[in-house]
Amino acid sequence: MTFSRHDSGVVADARALSSQVHPVFMLPPLAASWFGSVLAGEFDVVLGAVHMVAVFLAVYTAHVKDGYVDFYVRDEDDDHPLTERGCRIALALSTAGFLLCLGALWLSVDPVAALVTLPCWLIAYLHAPQLDTNPVTATTGYPLGIAVAIVGGYYVQTAGFAAVPVAFAVVFLVLLSGVKVIDDAKDYDYDRSIRKRTVAVVVGRERARTVAFGLMAVGLVAVLAFAAVSVFPPSAAAAVLVFVPVAAFARRGTDELATMLLVRGCYLFLAVLLVAVYYQPLS
Known part of the structure; x- marks a missing residue:
């Protein structure tokens, strides 16, 4: 029982290790890495794969x-x-794999x-117990990792x-x-009982919703603004049209339903942006 707490054998250990692969939370960072590569235009698939593996190992570490x-x-x-x-051991292995990817990027690019x-791993490793005790860093840690993955994916190309x-x-x-x-608001009662300072715990659930949808609105307006000044192609505005109805439905639902809808809405948002940037249909 090297890895598994509940059973013995290779299969049990493999299941225990794979239990830490959460596709819902892992797919967006991986997609962000490839999105950064696509933004570069013509890209090297091998370099893109190395960067994606590094991002995967960072999220697994988290x-x-x-x-x-x-x-x-x-x-x-x-x-x-x-x-x-x-x-x-799993932390040591994932960190070692991440460092190997960094070495490959160092030698292949610069x-x-x-x-x-590197910040992908730092954010992941420090998430608990350092970053998740503060409402700002607990909220922005995962999004910041995705932002870094986009910029990194572009740079390696x-x-x-x-x-x-x-x-x-x-x-x-x-x-x-x-x-x-x-x-985070889904776990409001539990987080409050253990004095975990999420935004919902600090400002209350209703105000947290106002903050949440306010941030999303700022992000969507930013897309339109960047498209208006030609930083983004005009077709990027279509991503806003896709996300707004999802957010509108999510606003009426419970925290659990809202989270489910918004996460899937982000997938659509990213997909439309990918098509808009790569094909630029309105250019």
Whole structure:
């Protein structure tokens, strides 16, 4: 039982390790990495894959560390599939893999490519118990990781920075921070009982909703503003038209339903932006 707390054998250990792969939360950062590559125009698939693997390992590190802290350090969770030793080994392996990816980016592109990717792991590893105790960093940690993935994905392809990927990173940072406020509000009662300072706990559930949808509105307006000044192609405005109805329905629902709708709305938002940037149908 190196990894699994509940059973023994290779299959049990593999299941315990795979339990920390959460597709709903992992797919957006991976898509953000590829989105950054697409923004570069012609891109190297191998370099894009290396950066994507680095992002995956960073998010995996976050999930393992978060579960370890909540169960073994804070005693907040009732159960955890990994043993304490298994958590530490999994963290060591994911970190080692991440460092190998950084080395590959350093050698294949330049040192800056490694440095611009490193924050993905730092945000992931420090999420618990450092960043998740403050309402600002608890809210912006995951969105910031996605923003960094976009900029990093672009840099490894071009060995340079540009206004377009940075603007997209800002949009997703603001938009997803709003979604994260709603997501955190789902656990309002529990977080309040353990004195975890999410936005909902600090300002109350109703005000948290106002903050959340206000942030999303700012993100959508930013898309239109960037399109108006030709930073984004005109077709990027279509992403706003896709997301607004989803947000409108989500606003009427419970925190659980709103989170489900908004996360899927973000998938659509990203997909439309991808088509708009790559094909630029209105140009």
